[in-house]
Amino acid sequence: xxxxxxxxxxxxxxxxxxxxxxxxxxxxxxxxxxxxxxxxxxxxxxxxxxxxxxxxxxxxxxxxxxxxxxxxxxxxxxxxxxxxxxxxxxxxxxxxxxxxxxxxxxxxxxxxxxxxxxxxxxxxxxxxxxxxxxxxxxxxxxxxxxxxxxxxxxxxxxxxxxxxxxxxxxxxxxxxxxxxxxxxxxxxxxxxxxxxxxxxxxxxxxxxxxxxxxxxxxxxxxxxxxxxxxxxxxxxxxxxxxxxxxxxxxxxxxxxxxxxxxxxxxxxxxxxxxxxxxxxxxxxxxxxxxxxxxxxxxxxxxxxxxxxxxxxxxxxxxxxxxxxxxxxxxxxxxxxxxxxxxx
Amino acid sequence: xxxxxxxxxxxxxxxxxxxxxxxxxxxxxxxxxxxxxxxxxxxxxxxxxxxxxxxxxxxxxxxxxxxxxxxxxxxxxxxxxxxxxxxxxxxxxxxxxxxxxxxxxxxxxxxxxxxxxxxxxxxxxxxxxxxxxxxxxxxxxxxxxxxxxxxxxxxxxxxxxxxxxxxxxxxxxxxxxxxxxxxxxxxxxxxxxxxxxxxxxxxxxxxxxxxxxxxxxxxxxxxxxxxxxxxxxxxxxxxxxxxxxxxxxxxxxxxxxxxxxxxxxxxxxxxxxxxxxxxxxxxxxxxxxxxxxxxxxxxxxxxxxxxxxxxxxxxxxxxxxxxxxxxxxxxxxxxxxxxxxxx
DNA sequence: CACGTTTGTGTGAACGCTCACATAGTTTGA
DNA sequence: TCAAACTATGTGAGCGTTCACACAAACGTG
Numbered sequence: 170x171x172x173x174x175x176x177x178x179x180x181x182x183x184x185x186x187x188x189x190x191x192x193x194x195x196x197x198x199x200x201x202x203x204x205x206x207x208x209x210x211x212x213x214x215x216x217x218x219x220x221x222x223x224x225x226x227x228x229x230x231x232x233x234x235x236x237x238x239x240x241x242x243x244x245x246x247x248x249x250x251x252x253x254x255x256x257x258x259x260x261x262x263x264x265x266x267x268x269x270x271x272x273x274x275x276x277x278x279x280x281x282x283x284x285x286x287x288x289x290x291x292x293x294x295x296x297x298x299x300x301x302x303x304x305x306x307x308x309x310x311x312x313x314x315x316x317x318x319x320x321x322x323x324x325x326x327x328x329x330x331x332x333x334x335x336x337x338x339x340x341x342x343x344x345x346x347x348x349x350x351x352x353x354x355x356x357x358x359x360x361x362x363x364x365x366x367x368x369x370x371x372x373x374x375x376x377x378x379x380x381x382x383x384x385x386x387x388x389x390x391x392x393x394x395x396x397x398x399x400x401x402x403x404x405x406x407x408x409x410x411x412x413x414x415x416x417x418x419x420x421x422x423x424x425x426x427x428x429x430x431x432x433x434x435x436x437x438x439x440x441x442x443x444x445x446x447x448x449x450x451x452x453x454x455x456x457x458x459x460x461x462x463x464x465x466x467x468x469x470x471x472x473x474x475x476x477x478x479x480x481x482x483x484x485x486x487x488x489x490x491x492x493x494x495x496x497x498x499x500x501x502x503x504x505x506x507x508x509x510x511x512x
Numbered sequence: 513x514x515x516x517x518x519x520x521x522x523x524x525x526x527x528x529x530x531x532x533x534x535x536x537x538x539x540x541x542x543x544x545x546x547x548x549x550x551x552x553x554x555x556x557x558x559x560x561x562x563x564x565x566x567x568x569x570x571x572x573x574x575x576x577x578x579x580x581x582x583x584x585x586x587x588x589x590x591x592x593x594x595x596x597x598x599x600x601x602x603x604x605x606x607x608x609x610x611x612x613x614x615x616x617x618x619x620x621x622x623x624x625x626x627x628x629x630x631x632x633x634x635x636x637x638x639x640x641x642x643x644x645x646x647x648x649x650x651x652x653x654x655x656x657x658x659x660x661x662x663x664x665x666x667x668x669x670x671x672x673x674x675x676x677x678x679x680x681x682x683x684x685x686x687x688x689x690x691x692x693x694x695x696x697x698x699x700x701x702x703x704x705x706x707x708x709x710x711x712x713x714x715x716x717x718x719x720x721x722x723x724x725x726x727x728x729x730x731x732x733x734x735x736x737x738x739x740x741x742x743x744x745x746x747x748x749x750x751x752x753x754x755x756x757x758x759x760x761x762x763x764x765x766x767x768x769x770x771x772x773x774x775x776x777x778x779x780x781x782x783x784x785x786x787x788x789x790x791x792x793x794x795x796x797x798x799x800x801x802x803x804x805x806x807x808x809x810x811x812x813x814x815x816x817x818x819x820x821x822x823x824x825x826x827x828x829x830x831x832x833x834x835x836x837x838x839x840x841x842x843x844x845x846x847x848x849x850x851x852x853x854x855x
Numbered sequence: 856c857a858c859g860t861t862t863g864t865g866t867g868a869a870c871g872c873t874c875a876c877a878t879a880g881t882t883t884g885a
Numbered sequence: 886t887c888a889a890a891c892t893a894t895g896t897g898a899g900c901g902t903t904c905a906c907a908c909a910a911a912c913g914t915g
Contacts, residue, residue, distance in 0.1 A: 196873090197874085232870070233873075235708075235901065264625065265627065295776075298572060300573050355709065527902085540903085543862095572901050858914090858915095860914100861913090863908105870901105874895100877895085884887105885886100
C-alpha cells in the first residue's frame with residue numbers, strides 16, 4: 170500500500186534528477202516548468218508532468234530556499250502571554266483571513282507562539298535565519314522587542330493595532346474613536362441619562378481613542394466622574410470598576426466598557442448590586458468576543474472587522490515582498506455594531 | 513541605529529565564511545562549535561564566539577536543513593473547519609504545552625491551519641517537502657486524508673484522540689469511559705433519580721465510550737430511553753435533544769451531556785421549559801470549555817488534562833525522532849472534575 | 856622510545872535546487 | 886536571402902551548511 174522504503178538506512182530522496190532521467194529532459198527545463206518562468210514546449214511539459222507523477226517527486230523546500238533566498242513562508246507571531254489566543258475570536262478571524270490571502274499567493278502561514286524570553290530568542294533566530302520571508306505581528310505590546318527585531322532585520326512585516334512607540338512597521342487598526350462614538354450614541358438612544366465608561370488601561374492608545382469617541386457621543390451629557398480607567402483589560406477589573414462607579418453614582422443607567430471582558434465583569438457587579446440588565450442599566454462592550462456571544466444577557470458590542478484586518482495585513486506583507494515601500498504607512502478599517510440584549 | 517544595508521541590491525548574507533575569516537578558524541571547527549559535536553579547543557571556542565558576535569552571524573536554516581536533512585521544526589496541524597481553534601481552550605492548552613516541550617528540545621513549533629482542499633495540498637507539500645521533521649495532529653476526523661499522508665510519508669507524528677479507523681500513528685487520549693463514569697456518579701450523588709444522557713454523534717468513539725461510563729455509573733438506574741444521540745456536538749443539537757428528552761419523561765432531574773456545547777443547549781431548553789438549574793435538574797458536561805466557564809450557572813464538567821496531552825504528543829514525536837518505534841502505541845491520560853453550580 | 860589514543864583542525868564533497876549563460880532551431884521581416 | 890528576433894533546451898556555478906576523512910600535534914604507556 171505504501172511505497173516508501175522501510176528499515177535500514179534512510180531512503181534516498183526523489184530529486185529533480187530523477188524526474189530528468191524519467192522524462193528525458195534536463196534539470197533546467199524541469200525547473201522552468203515547475204516555477205512557470207521561461208519557455209517550455211508542450212511536449213516537454215507533458216513528459217515532465219508524467220515523470221513527476223511516476224517517480225513521486227516533491228520539490229525540496231530547503232534546497233529551493235537556499236537557491237532562491239526565499240521560503241514562501243510568512244510568520245504569524247502571537248504573544249501567548251496576552252492570552253488572546255484562546256479567548257479571542259478576533260485572532261482566529263485574522264488568522265483565517267490572512268491564511269486565505271497568503272494561500273492564494275502561494276505562501277504558507279506559519280504561526281509562532283511567543284511565550285517566554287527563550288521563545289523570543291528562538292523566534293528571532295527563526296525570522297533572521299531565513300525560515301520566513303515576512304511576518305505578521307498581532308497583540309504587539311508597548312516596547313515590544315519583537316518590533317525592534319523585525320525593524321532591524323528589515324523584513325516585510327505588518328502589525329495589528331497602532332504601535333505604541335514610533336516604528337516603521339505598517340499597521341492596520343480599527344477606527345476606535347468612531348466605533349466608540351457610534352455604540353455610545355446607540356446606547357444613549359435607548360433613553361439612558363447617566364452613562365459611565367470603563368476605560369481600560371489609560372496608558373493604552375486604544376483606550377484613549379475609545380474615550381474620545383465616548384466623550385464625543387455624550388456631548389453635554391458627559392461627566393468625567395463617570396469615567397474610570399482600569400489596570401488591565403480583565404474581567405475582574407471590570408467587576409471592581411463597576412462597583413466603584415456604583416458607589417460614585419447609584420443612578421447610573423448605562424455603561425460603555427472598552428472591551429467585552431470588562432463589560433462582563435461590570436454585568437456581574439451590576440447583578441450583584443441587584444440591578445437588572447438591560448432594564449435598570451444598559452451595558453455595551455467592545456470586541457465581539459466569545460464572551461459577548463455567550464454572556465447572559467447577550468452583550469451588545471462593537472464588532473471588529475477582523476477578517477478584513479487579517480487580509481489587509483497579509484497583503485501588506487505581500488506588497489512589500491513585491492518591492493513596495495510601505496514603511497510608516499497604515500490602514501484604518503471601519504467597525505460595525507452587534508446589538509444583543511444587554512442594552 | 514540599525515546596521516543593515518539599505519537600498520540597492522540585496523545585501524550579501526553573513527555566512528560561516530565570514531566568521532571563519534574573522535576568527536581565523538576554519539568552517540569545520542565553527543560548525544563543530546555551533547552544533548556541539550567533535551572537539552573544539554577553548555581558544556578556538558572563544559575566538560569563534562567573538563567573531564560571531566562581531567559579524568552578526570546567524571546560521572542559515574535552509575542550508576543547514578539541506579545538509580542535515582532535518583529542520584528542527586515540528587508541525588502542529590489544526591483542522592480549522594472543526595472550529596475548535598477559536599472556541600476550545602483545550603486546543604490552546606495543548607499548543608502551549610507542546611510548544612514548551614519542543615522548545616526545551618530546541619525544536620520550533622509551527623502551526624498549520626487546514627481549512628480547505630487547497631490547504632490540504634499545500635500542507636501535504638509542506639510535510640513531505642521537508643519543511644518539518646514531524647507533526648502533531650489535532651482534531652483529526654474520521655477518514656482524515658491527513659492521517660494517510662502522514663502515514664505514507666512515515667514521518668514522526670502523534671495525534672490527539674483515538675483514531676476512527678486503523679492507523680499506525682500513535683495517539684494520546686483521555687479515559688472517556690472513566691471520566692463519564694466519575695462525573696455521572698457524582699451527579700447521582702446529588703440525589704438525582706432520573707438521569708438522562710445526551711450522547712453526541714453515536715458513530716463517534718468518544719461518544720460511545722462516554723456512554724459506557726455513564727451506563728456503568730447508573731447501574732440499575734439506567735434507562736435506555738433516556739439516552740439520546742445527536743447529529744453533531746453543537747449547541748442547537750443539545751437544545752433539541754433536551755426538548756425531546758423532556759417529552760419522553762418530564763420528571764428527568766439530571767442530565768449528562770457528552771460535551772459542554774450540548775450541555776449549554778440543554779440548559780437553554782430546560783430554562784425554556786421552566787425548569788430551574790440546578791434545583792429542578794442538575795446538568796453536567798464534558799470538556800471544560802470556555803462555555804462552561806461563562807455559562808449561567810457555571811457548568812460542572814470534566815476537565816481534560818490538555819497540557820498533559822500536548823506535552824505527551826510532543827515527546828512522542830521527539831522520541832520517534834530519536835529512533836524509537838512508537839507505531840500502534842498510545843497513551844491514556846486521566847481526567848478531573850470541575851464542579852460548578854449547574855449540579 | 857616507539858606506538859596507540861586522545862584531542863584538535865582543515866578540506867573537499869555532498870545536500871537539491873535555481874539562475875545566468877551558451878547554444879541552437881524556427882520564425883519573422885525588409 | 887540573411888539578419889534579427891523568438892522559442893526551447895542544456896550546463897556549470899553557486900546558495901550556506903554539515904559530514905567524512907585526512908592529517909597533525911600532544912599525551913600517555915608498556
